[in-house]
Every structure is written in structure tokens, then in C-alpha cells.
Amino acid sequence: xxxxxxxxxxxxxxxxxxxxxxxxxxxxxxxxxxxxxxxxxxxxxxxxxxxxxxxxxxxxxxxxxxxxxxxxxxxxxxxxxxxxxxxxxxxxxxxxxxxxxxxxxxxxx
Amino acid sequence: xxxxxxxxxxxxxxxxxxxxxxxxxxxxxxxxxxxxxxxxxxxxxxxxxxxxxxxxxxxxxxxxxxxxxxxxxxxxxxxxxxxxxxxxxxxxxxxxxxxxxxxxxxxxxxxxxxxxxxxxxxxxxxxxxxxxxxxxxxxxxxxxxxxxxxxxxxxxxxxxxxxxxxxxxxxxxxxxxxxxxxxxxxxxxxxxxxxxxxxxxxxxxxxxxxxxxxxxxxxxxxxxxx
Numbered sequence: 001x002x003x004x005x006x007x008x009x010x011x012x013x014x015x016x017x018x019x020x021x022x023x024x025x026x027x028x029x030x031x032x033x034x035x036x037x038x039x040x041x042x043x044x045x046x047x048x049x050x051x052x053x054x055x056x057x058x059x060x061x062x063x064x065x066x067x068x069x070x071x072x073x074x075x076x077x078x079x080x081x082x083x084x085x086x087x088x089x090x091x092x093x094x095x096x097x098x099x100x101x102x103x104x105x106x107x108x109x
Numbered sequence: 110x111x112x113x114x115x116x117x118x119x120x121x122x123x124x125x126x127x128x129x130x131x132x133x134x135x136x137x138x139x140x141x142x143x144x145x146x147x148x149x150x151x152x153x154x155x156x157x158x159x160x161x162x163x164x165x166x167x168x169x170x171x172x173x174x175x176x177x178x179x180x181x182x183x184x185x186x187x188x189x190x191x192x193x194x195x196x197x198x199x200x201x202x203x204x205x206x207x208x209x210x211x212x213x214x215x216x217x218x219x220x221x222x223x224x225x226x227x228x229x230x231x232x233x234x235x236x237x238x239x240x241x242x243x244x245x246x247x248x249x250x251x252x253x254x255x256x257x258x259x260x261x262x263x264x265x266x267x268x269x270x271x272x273x274x275x276x277x278x279x280x281x282x283x284x285x286x287x288x289x290x291x292x293x294x295x296x297x298x299x300x301x302x303x304x305x306x307x308x309x310x311x312x313x314x315x316x317x318x319x320x321x322x323x324x325x326x327x328x329x330x331x332x333x334x335x
Contacts, residue, residue, distance in 0.1 A: 005125050005181060006207075010118055017112060025110060029134070029170055029177045040168035040179050078137035104177065106137045108110050 009053040022047040024068035026105045035099035078106040134175040184209040190263040191253030192220040198321030213238040235263040249274035274331045276308035
């Protein structure tokens with residue numbers, strides 16, 4: 001069950017902003033099949049690539065970080081990214097659990 | 110998301126006000142929505158869908174749209190009667206599960222704040238204690254004293270106020286006697302059968318933390334059926 005009022009990730013986002021960092025918020029907006037983190041799970045990424053929180057069980061965080069960095073670099077407001085089942089024969093990012101998730105990334109500005 | 114929106118979200122969170130964040134995924138516009146009000150602008154035609162997310166306590170994208178809804182729902186109030194050993198473990202489990210616990214126990218030596226730091230402990234008989242707690246059909250009751258003097262008035266209060274989960278600790282025999290007393294007090298069979306007794310799902314364990322785990326598992330499962 002969600003513990004939304006006690007969830008601290010958005011407070012952390014504000015701390016980062018107050019420290020003059022650029023912050024991208026990543027949110028799980030849809031899941032299909034089995035996925036480790038439920039809809040509404042969040043992580044934040046700054047322009048240095050530091051991150052906090054999670055959107056999966058460690059499967060796609062690194063890909064989300066690089067997408068967030070591109071968003072800052074290209075100065076775009078938002079983007080939707082979908083991650084599907086990983087192909088074991090390829091060194092690509094995917095969800096080993098067999099699920100699919102959609103992550104929405106947006107700059108806090 | 111605008112910094113202003115983020116600040117507003119944090120304010121609502123710390124005052125524990127129920128709200129939702131509505132995001133237009135096409136352009137990243139987001140807005141705070143309060144349940145019972147009319148959503149503004151582009152979100153206005155999805156009023157029914159947004160309220161449904163609140164009712165089902167879920168987050169998600171509205172079907173055939175590019176609108177994401179994230180709801181912030183108040184924790185569920187759980188009242189424990191009996192500041193006993195099992196209650197200490199229940200408090201530990203409840204912390205990470207969005208339950209807000211209050212404990213009632215008229216026996217002073219049990220209900221010490223030292224045993225339950227950061228928890229509202231009411232050192233009164235149930236009848237008086239319930240005057241201090243706001244309850245409704247989203248409240249749960251866990252009766253742990255298996256002492257009729259203490260448990261029964263609390264169970265009667267919970268039945269009358271239609272708590273969504275009512276559980277009572279005690280053996281089958283203890284529970285049979287309890288049911289009989291409630292029937293004599295005028296409660297219907299349906300009401301009496303709604304009490305989970307003996308409390309908890311069958312795990313097989315007998316230790317205090319194991320019983321607490323079986324109770325909290327039943328409570329979570331009933332919360333999702335609500």
C-alpha cells in the first residue's frame with residue numbers, strides 16, 4: 001500500500017532545486033504484467049546524473065538517468081519512455097521480470 | 110511541473126489534505142485537484158474518471174486520454190484495543206503500510222507511552238476513548254484484550270459505526286461466547302459474522318510477532334476489498 005503523505009522524494013526534489021540544481025522528475029505512469037514498482041513511483045535526477053528514488057527494481061534506472069540528462073541538455077519539458085521485456089541475447093536495458101512500464105520524465109522549472 | 114506546483118504539493122502533503130496531481134502528458138502541464146471540486150481547463154471533462162481514481166485509491170492514466178492522475182489518500186485509521194505485546198509488533202508493521210494507529214487501554218500499566226513512542230495512546234475505557242477519536246466506515250478495529258469488559262464495548266461501538274474491518278483476538282470458544290453476548294445485546298447475525306474472530310489469517314505461528322503479522326495481513330487484504 002502506498003504511503004503517499006510520508007513519501008519524501010518530492011521534498012528531496014525541492015531541496016535540490018533550492019541548491020540551484022536542475023531537476024527532472026521521473027514517474028511510473030503505466031505498468032503491464034509484473035513490474036516491481038507500482039504506478040506513481042518516482043525518482044529524481046539532477047544535471048550531474050545523481051539520482052534518488054526508483055522506478056523499477058534497478059532494471060531501468062540507468063537508462064532513465066541518461067534520458068533525463070538528454071532532456072536537460074536539449075531543454076525539453078517532458079517525454080514518455082516505454083520499457084519492454086529484455087532480450088537476454090542483447091546487452092540492452094529491459095525488465096528481466098517480464099513486465100513493461102511507461103515512465104514519464106519532466107523538468108521541474 | 111512548475112516549481113510553484115511542487116511547493117503546493119508539499120504544502121498539501123504536510124497538512125495531510127487529500128488531493129491529486131493531474132498531469133497532461135502531452136505538454137507536462139500539471140495541476141492540483143481537490144476531491145469534490147471541479148477540475149479546471151483541459152481536465153474538466155474527466156471529472157468522473159478522476160473521482161473514480163480517488164474511490165479506488167489508485168493512480169493511472171485515464172483511458173483514451175493523455176491525462177495522468179496521482180491521488181494522495183489519507184492513511185487508514187486503525188484502533189487497537191489493548192496495549193499488549195502483540196500491539197507493539199502491529200505498530201511496527203503498520204508504520205510502513207499507511208495505517209495510522211491509536212491504542213485504547215484503560216489499564217495504566219499497559220498503556221504507557223514509553224512502550225509506544227509516537228503513537229496516540231488513550232488511557233481510558235473504550236466508551237470515553239471513542240469520544241476523542243473521529244471514526245467512520247473507513248476505520249478498522251483490532252480488539253486484543255480478550256477481556257469482555259474492555260473488548261465488548263469497543264466491538265459494539267465499531268459495529269454500530271460500521272467500521273470496515275473488525276477483528277477480535279481469542280480462541281474459538283472465547284469468540285463463541287463473545288458472539289452470544291453480542292446477540293443478547295441485540296446485534297444481528299450478519300453484524301456478528303462480520304467480526305473476524307479468531308482474528309488473523311492462518312499462518313500457523315503462535316508468537317506475538319507472528320500473530321501480529323497474521324492480523325496485519327488480514328487487515329491489508331480487507332482494505333483492498335473495501
